[in-house]
Amino acid sequence: AVAALVSIIIVRFGFLEVRPALATFFGALACAGLSILVGLAAFVAIWQNGSRGMSRILLALVIDAVILAYPAYLGLQYRKLPPIHDITTDPIDPPRFEALARLRSGEGTNSAVYAGLYSAEQQRIAYPDIETVELEVPPQRAYEVTLALVAKRKWLVIDERPPQLPRRIGRIEAVARTPIMGFREDISIRVTPDGEESRVDIRSSSRYFESDLGSNAARVSKLIEDINSAVDNAKPAQKKPQTPAKLQAKTVKK
Template sequence: MIRRRLYIEERVSPTARWSFRLALFAVPVLVLSILTYRLGLLDFSLATVAFAAGLAVATLGGLLGAIAFFITWESGWVGIGRAMAAVALAGVVLAAPAVVIARGMMLPEIADISTDLEDPPRFQSLLLARPREANSHPLPGALTAGAQRAGYPGIKPADLSATPEEAFNAVLALVQKRGWHVLDAAPPRGAQRDGLIEAVAVSRIMGYRNDVVIRIRPTAKGARVDMRSASRYGARDLGSNAERIESLMDDLTAERRKR
């Protein structure tokens, strides 16, 4: 006599399956959007759209995962593990961008920061090196200056008790230490010419390019260092330019105190 075995087919939640697939698919989309921009295969606008698409896919995967969790919990279908994994993966992917964007939306809608709003350092070599579609970097007007003062009251020049030549060398060393690409470095020449350093700072993760110009002028007590940092693209920098200026100025002051 042949015994028959009873097979019970367990139902797998399709929502759980697709939630995990979407959350997982978002990872290569985000990575490729970053790599293609850094390699110059996509311009800023297309890379931004691709990155936003990756975040949207991750968000959709996380939402479907949350829905699938309750479906599998109530129905007993297989897939609760995938649903939880989708939510967790989406949370990891979205956490850092969400914090940066949320913080940046509370800051002024400007992308050009200077320690001197009356007579900001001017770009020269960088104006020739920038792509045509990049921001034009006009001098800040009254509205921009007011927004910067309100949003970034700590952005100030560095007054050093050092010769302009010593200040120039110290600043240039810090710029090179940060790995910024220096386009021009003209040392000061007494009262005839200010020291000027123009460089391109690339953000670590996204690879966004930011134009930087640093001016060194002689003063009665030594030298004054002014810095201007501007994003090449976009109307809002999410606070990155102010952070770049504050970081260099803090390091410059600390370096001079050691001497």
């Protein structure tokens, strides 16, 4: 358990490069698996001989099972989800990584260039609801809403440019991290005008590994949902037209 915890800290805080750090983590998992085998053998021996120590063996087995539960879940996700790492609302013209490109040029990192048609087709099959966000607000307002949501998520903003004349295109580049291991995943957001309204395109791409186990799609889907909700909630409530009160007919006393 201690080895697994230490390996997670090493990976999350970057004390080693990603691949050596992962080797440490998988080594800890192997130790946990070996510990389960030894524990089961000890359990059988104690059961047959009636020796003491059953409670400690059971506690060790529970701890090892908890350690291996999350990697087992990831293994199931790996089998179920397509092996892609680059998700975008616009596969034809995805938002580019400009400020982030230099961080994706080292050995073992995924390219800043979009993953291509194979990735787009796999995304379409697995995540058909990920599409461009169309908003009935001006680009500046769409940009402000999106930037506020990025800040709320505590993503590290690397570059942000509000929409300005003449093209009125806004851009946000940021870095998110996976919840447990802290792997870096890069995000590029583009806000473009559509007449007096606006369109928001999002791209989220893992910096390492060929498969993201669904993390980028989940991030993009949640951001799309929150952008739509924020814009809808900010719309002024439409007042229902009041119908004029009916005039009561006057009666003449006779």
